[in-house]
Amino acid sequence: EVVLTQSPGTLSLSPGERATLSCRASQSVRNSYLAWYQQKPGQAPRLLIYGASSRATGIPDRFSGSGSGTEFTLTISRLEPEDFAVYYCQQYGSLPWTFGQGAKVEIK
């Protein structure tokens, strides 16, 4: 099973700042099938990025993904108030699909 480790666990930033979240895989993610989700309290996760770097439908271009192999990054170029949430990475290149433990972006 591919274990995903996200860092940092919590990121404290101000609106307008840049957020960089990391996701490291225990083995290479096949075809870079790595996705990122945003989850707000009481809501279902929302798909942001898939295939490591493709934005899902309706996702603002301040969200971008990069990486390959075992190292992946989600970048939010300028944080908006609605971006403060928990973010999860997920690999879907091999079974079982697995998620990272989550990373919280909080208001500083």
Add this chain to the structure above:
Amino acid sequence: QVQLQESGPGLVKPSETLSLTCIVSGYSISSGYYWGWIRQPPGKGLEWIGHMRHRGASYSNPALKSRVSISLDTSKNQFSLNLNSVTAADTAVYYCARTYCDAASCPPNDYWGQGTLVTVSS
């Protein structure tokens, strides 16, 4: 617009079977996508349970030790989850989702239900 809605009991006794249904609107579940379940224990992260597709294979998380069964009812455009021999560790919010397709560059988990909390307790 694709919409998913979970339904089922919010309380299940230990050792019994957890059964949930996901009603899909705005898209036919027989049209090539995989449909599945993801859960989230209170205050914790996400866990993939499994998924299947119409006239296709079914896949589930081996961590659940074959307690999982997923089925599709195309006549009602809905799919179901059965998880047997539940314990308190199965207490979680259960989400249904349109999980995947076989085409290149297919986005995973692009539509979700709102989630339903299932508590395992006597």
